[in-house]
Amino acid sequence: MVVLAGGDLVLPNRIASGASLVIEGARIVAIEPKARIDSPGATVVETPECYIVPGFVDVHVHGVDGRDTLDEDDPLTQIASRLPRYGVTAFCPTTVACAPGALTHVLTQVGKARAERPVNSARVLPAHLESNFINPEYRGAQPAECLRLPLDSADRRAGLPPSREASADHRSLGGVGYGPPIREGDFSARDILDVIAAARPDIGIVTLAPELPGGVELVRALVSAGHHVSLGHSGASVDEAMAAIDAGARHATHLFNRMAPITHRAPGVAGAVLARNEVAAELICDGYHVHPAMSRIAIASKGVGRLMAITDGTAGSGLAVGSSARLGGRRIHVTEHAAVLDDGTLAGSTLTMDRAFRTIVTAFGFSVTEAATLCSTTPARELGLTGFGVLVEGAFADVVVLDRSFRVVRTFIDGREVYRSGAAA
Numbered sequence: 001m002v003v004l005a006g007g008d009l010v011l012p013n014r015i016a017s018g019a020s021l022v023i024e025g026a027r028i029v030a031i032e033p034k035a036r037i038d039s040p041g042a043t044v045v046e047t048p049e050c051y052i053v054p055g056f057v058d059v060h061v062h063g064v065d066g067r068d069t070l071d072e073d074d075p076l077t078q079i080a081s082r083l084p085r086y087g088v089t090a091f092c093p094t095t096v097a098c099a100p101g102a103l104t105h106v107l108t109q110v111g112k113a114r115a116e117r118p119v120n121s122a123r124v125l126p127a128h129l130e131s132n133f134i135n136p137e138y139r140g141a142q143p144a145e146c147l148r149l150p151l152d153s154a155d156r157r158a159g160l161p162p163s164r165e166a167s168a169d170h171r172s173l174g175g176v177g178y179g180p181p182i183r184e185g186d187f188s189a190r191d192i193l194d195v196i197a198a199a200r201p202d203i204g205i206v207t208l209a210p211e212l213p214g215g216v217e218l219v220r221a222l223v224s225a226g227h228h229v230s231l232g233h234s235g236a237s238v239d240e241a242m243a244a245i246d247a248g249a250r251h252a253t254h255l256f257n258r259m260a261p262i263t264h265r266a267p268g269v270a271g272a273v274l275a276r277n278e279v280a281a282e283l284i285c286d287g288y289h290v291h292p293a294m295s296r297i298a299i300a301s302k303g304v305g306r307l308m309a310i311t312d313g314t315a316g317s318g319l320a321v322g323s324s325a326r327l328g329g330r331r332i333h334v335t336e337h338a339a340v341l342d343d344g345t346l347a348g349s350t351l352t353m354d355r356a357f358r359t360i361v362t363a364f365g366f367s368v369t370e371a372a373t374l375c376s377t378t379p380a381r382e383l384g385l386t387g388f389g390v391l392v393e394g395a396f397a398d399v400v401v402l403d404r405s406f407r408v409v410r411t412f413i414d415g416r417e418v419y420r421s422g423a424a425a
């Protein structure tokens with residue numbers, strides 16, 4: 001038995017101050033109003049002047065501390081082992097658009113890590129693919145040469161790869177197009193869909209742009225295969241986005257980033273996501289990717305129960321300003337605010353979840369309870385994880401101890417301490 005005694009327990013709708021969290025095995029077995037210091041046979045961890053929050057669930061993270069999910073060898077176990085120090089107890093390994101072989105390689109690691117969680121590591125959840133089916137004009141740091149059009153329904157019925165003509169047509173849209181593949185020879189949309197089908201249980205979220213030819217049909221196909229479809233890297237109009245939501249899309253990828261801007265006459269994807277309650281939206285909570293004022297508007301508009309704080313963290317997260325790392329095989333640089341490609345294109349964040357939590361409270365002005373909902377409760381619920389993301393009796397003991405400056409002091413997964421800061425030691 002482990003007792004976290006005397007901290008401020010951040011419960012679903014209130015904070016219990018000076019209370020105790022009692023853990024037996026992998027589960028929370030009791031929440032007691034007083035500090036239970038005297039517990040014979042139990043390991044008592046005194047946590048005065050600390051917040052006890054449910055472990056963070058990051059549904060969009062590419063890497064950390066110099067490792068990227070698309071690195072060769074086995075980056076996933078290293079990423080999983082590093083994330084608990086930032087309070088993350090479960091995460092969706094996230095990929096940028098890539099060739100089928102690279103995707104298979106990541107998904108094989110995801111399958112292995114899900115079957116057997118490496119020791120002292122965050123739980124590996126089904127992957128999040130920032131897929132090949134995004135709009136090239138909104139690709140951001142995604143490699144143009146890896147983007148493909150979804151199959152249209154006729155192609156799918158006939159089992160054919162997408163026509164070359166369709167790609168050529170789309171290339172003329174806005175003059176930004178689908179370049180020739182550079183690795184592993186040519187590949188088609190069908191090849192990617194085959195990889196997705198073969199690794200079905202290991203893929204949670206698929207981000208796509210519904211306005212592409214065949215986009216809405218792809219939404220339907222992925223939803224019926226059990227994936228969460230997320231709208232993103234998209235220039236869809238509000239009507240196109242609404243059609244995708246009607247077809248079953250229930251998530252939105254980094255709200256406002258790599259979408260057409262929201263305006264009062266042309267609300268676009270962002271407007272549709274804010275207007276439709278059935279969609280849960282990701283928000284990069286670093287105060288830079290989305291201005292704090294706009295972050296407040298989004299959170300107030302959707303409510304903390306429909307918004308998921310994410311990092312969109314890269315291998316540059318956790319590294320010093322001026323460091324270099326990789327994103328999908330391309331070099332990125334750590335700047336003061338974010339990660340950028342060689343040409344300065346914004347390439348994701350250097351955010352970690354503990355900093356996201358701190359930013360939500362100190363820069364966005366939300367309560368600690370609301371921050372815990374954004375960082376833990378809502379993402380866990382949106383992924384269908386029962387017994388996670390809340391401190392209640394019977395839940396899994398995935399727990400983070402934060403000091404008053406929201407720095408991670410200790411992290412527990414399944415009731416076992418997997419990280420302890422120097423300060424705590």
Ligand SMILES: [Zn+2]
Nearest residue numbers: 094130312348
């Ligand atoms: Zn991303």
